[in-house]
Amino acid sequence: MKSSEAADFTEPLDKPNEQTLQIIWQEKGEPRTLTFLRRNGIADGTIRKQIVPRPGVQPYLHNYYHDRVYFRHDPERGILLNPYGQRLMRVSEDFLVAILGSLEDEVGQNGAREIMYKCGYQWGLHDMRRFLPRMRAEFEAELERMRVDFLMEEWWWPLTIQGWGTWRYDFRQRDKGLLYIELYESAVAKSIGDIGAVVCYFYAGLFASVFSTLAKRALGCVEMQCYATGEEFCRFVVSDYDRVNAAAFWRNEGATARDIMKKLAQM
Amino acid sequence: MPESASPFRLKGNYFAEPYHFRTDVTTGVCRTPTGVRICTLPPDFLLGLRDALIYECGKSYRTVLKAAGRRWGSQWIKRLDREWTAYYQQPFRELPAGLIRVCLADAFAAHGYGKLDYTRAEESPEFWSAEIGDSLFPALVGESDRPVDLLMSGLLAAIFSYLHGLTMDCLQTECPSMGAERSRFLIGPAPRIAELEAWWEANTPLPSHEQVLQQAAATSHAPTNGQTHTHQEHHLPHSQPPLEVVS
Numbered sequence: 099m100k101s102s103e104a105a106d107f108t109e110p111l112d113k114p115n116e117q118t119l120q121i122i123w124q125e126k127g128e129p130r131t132l133t134f135l136r137r138n139g140i141a142d143g144t145i146r147k148q149i150v151p152r153p154g155v156q157p158y159l160h161n162y163y164h165d166r167v168y169f170r171h172d173p174e175r176g177i178l179l180n181p182y183g184q185r186l187m188r189v190s191e192d193f194l195v196a197i198l199g200s201l202e203d204e205v206g207q208n209g210a211r212e213i214m215y216k217c218g219y220q221w222g223l224h225d226m227r228r229f230l231p232r233m234r235a236e237f238e239a240e241l242e243r244m245r246v247d248f249l250m251e252e253w254w255w256p257l258t259i260q261g262w263g264t265w266r267y268d269f270r271q272r273d274k275g276l277l278y279i280e281l282y283e284s285a286v287a288k289s290i291g292d293i294g295a296v297v298c299y300f301y302a303g304l305f306a307s308v309f310s311t312l313a314k315r316a317l318g319c320v321e322m323q324c325y326a327t328g329e330e331f332c333r334f335v336v337s338d339y340d341r342v343n344a345a346a347f348w349r350n351e352g353a354t355a356r357d358i359m360k361k362l363a364q365m
Numbered sequence: 366m367p368e369s370a371s372p373f374r375l376k377g378n379y380f381a382e383p384y385h386f387r388t389d390v391t392t393g394v395c396r397t398p399t400g401v402r403i404c405t406l407p408p409d410f411l412l413g414l415r416d417a418l419i420y421e422c423g424k425s426y427r428t429v430l431k432a433a434g435r436r437w438g439s440q441w442i443k444r445l446d447r448e449w450t451a452y453y454q455q456p457f458r459e460l461p462a463g464l465i466r467v468c469l470a471d472a473f474a475a476h477g478y479g480k481l482d483y484t485r486a487e488e489s490p491e492f493w494s495a496e497i498g499d500s501l502f503p504a505l506v507g508e509s510d511r512p513v514d515l516l517m518s519g520l521l522a523a524i525f526s527y528l529h530g531l532t533m534d535c536l537q538t539e540c541p542s543m544g545a546e547r548s549r550f551l552i553g554p555a556p557r558i559a560e561l562e563a564w565w566e567a568n569t570p571l572p573s574h575e576q577v578l579q580q581a582a583a584t585s586h587a588p589t590n591g592q593t594h595t596h597q598e599h600h601l602p603h604s605q606p607p608l609e610v611v612s
Contacts, residue, residue, distance in 0.1 A: 111420050165388050169405075171477070173378075175499045176470075178477030180407070185501050187406045188386065188476040189437070190444060194404065196437035197414070204429045205422065213421045221413030228409070259388055260405035261395035283394050285404045300410075 112219040112303065113316045113339075122223065122311050123241070127231025134170070134181040135159045135236065145234060148243040158236045163259045180256065182232060191289035198290065198297070211299050218303020225304075226311040229253055246312060253308065261285060262301075276341070276362055279305055281332040287325035296324035296349070298332050309336045318342035322355035329355075341365055379452055379468065380475030399448055408505050415506070427515055434519020441520070442527045445472060458528060469524065477501065478517065479548075488582035492553035494574070495521055495535075500548040503541035512540035514548045525552045534558035536565065538574040549574040551581065560584065 109115055141157035162168055162181050169186070170179040178186045201210035233252060234241050241249070250267060258264055263283035271278070286298050298321050306319035319336045322345060323329045333355045335345050341362055348358045379385075386403055388395040395403040418426035449457040449468055457465070466483065473481040483495035497517055506513045514537050522535035534555040539545035551561065551574070561581055565572055572580070 173474050176474030176480040177499050184408050186477050187501050188403050191402045192440035193437045197433050200433035200436050213417050216417035217414045220416040221410045224409035224412050258393040263393040283392050
């Protein structure tokens with residue numbers, strides 16, 4: 099099925115239908131995205147059922163998360179590329195504060211939050227469109243046979259080197275449909291500081307779309323606690339919309355993350 | 366331009382690699398030597414931001430994005446001013462205009478925004494003509510019927526406002542998303558840019574950069590006597606103190 103046949107341009111940005119999410123799994127990667135990582139003569143391009151360990155030099159460079167390897171800077175042209183050939187842009191913390199301030203000026207506080215969440219959601223969808231085919235090619239294996247935790251770590255590493263902080267996920271309540279994420283050194287919250295309200299809407303949208311893509315069904319995400327409310331780190335829950343809305347309600351009523359997690363487990 | 370009592374010291378590119386941006390992968394935090402946190406935006410973030418703004422704000426997304434660029438730029442240039450002042454041991458705005466231009470071009474290049482250059486418009490000296498080669502946003506967006514380098518428009522407006530001590534605005538006249546080779550901008554006093562923008566928008570097809578400059582010259586107001594700028598010349602005048610190169 100072609101992408102254009104299934105695309106629904108009326109669906110909300112943060113609630114794609116299952117067909118849209120399925121299409122992301124079928125995206126074909128561009129071969130040039132791995133040019134910088136491929137070791138010619140060793141990589142044969144064959145996609146196997148699962149990752150096959152190989153002795154000696156690997157077909158692709160996998161650990162490239164160092165400043166000098168990840169960031170490919172051409173000072174003559176003023177461009178910055180990552181190893182996948184994508185353009186990047188460095189910004190100081192002022193940028194995220196400015197985005198938040200401008201959005202609040204234009205559409206008010208609630209509107210700004212919604213836009214940031216949707217921005218994060220779209221960011222995640224764009225990201226997964228590139229990430230999944232790249233993983234298939236880089237590890238020369240079918241995605242369906244890769245472990246989810248392996249996929250998740252591989253997905254987050256570029257964000258770590260890009261300065262978006264580090265994370266830890268907790269799948270222990272996945273049978274109940276609850277996934278918890280802890281985020282450390284949030285670029286948004288650390289830039290804005292302690293303002294007494296959660297602010298990591300970009301991340302919430304990002305987590306929602308990434309886990310929606312992996313689960314192949316639309317999920318939501320809400321931040322339960324935030325560095326900007328005086329906590330040590332930020333904590334999110336990813337789940338279906340009913341539970342996410344309930345979590346947001348309890349948070350707004352003043353419940354702690356621990357209380358929200360207890361209540362969600364009982365729903 | 367005020368003359369400095371002592372020779373300034375050439376110290377090379379402030380952003381010289383590989384030491385300027387350092388990431389600690391154990392914490393996922395990147396900082397500059399002065400401790401400023403740096404975040405690298407992937408193209409997917411920028412496209413997501415644009416998608417969400419268009420979806421929620423419609424056509425006024427252009428205003429929001431430009432306002433964000435202006436707000437960001439006004440903070441960024443203040444921060445750079447402090448850092449460059451400490452680096453050159455001389456107030457940044459009192460450095461020769463040529464050096465200021467090089468510093469700004471280096472800053473744009475180091476952050477991945479493209480190759481910046483600017484000059485005073487010969488046709489109308491109250492305006493500056495700027496261009497960014499390999500600008501990021503047009504490269505991401507592809508084709509468009511309007512210029513898309515809105516963040517850079519706001520950023521340049523803020524930087525020039527700060528350098529001149531006046532409220533300046535910026536009009537993007539050419540854009541790679543519309544088939545141009547590079548992004549080109551006209552920067553000038555905000556009321557004059559507003560007039561030119563209204564004229565520019567009313568024309569079909571949209572006038573080129575040169576046509577906008579001609580229009581600016583044709584509608585130019587006489588310069589006010591005694592008007593002062595903190596940063597006017599874009600060539601080093603002969604009266605500059607001698608350069609002292611340090612190793």
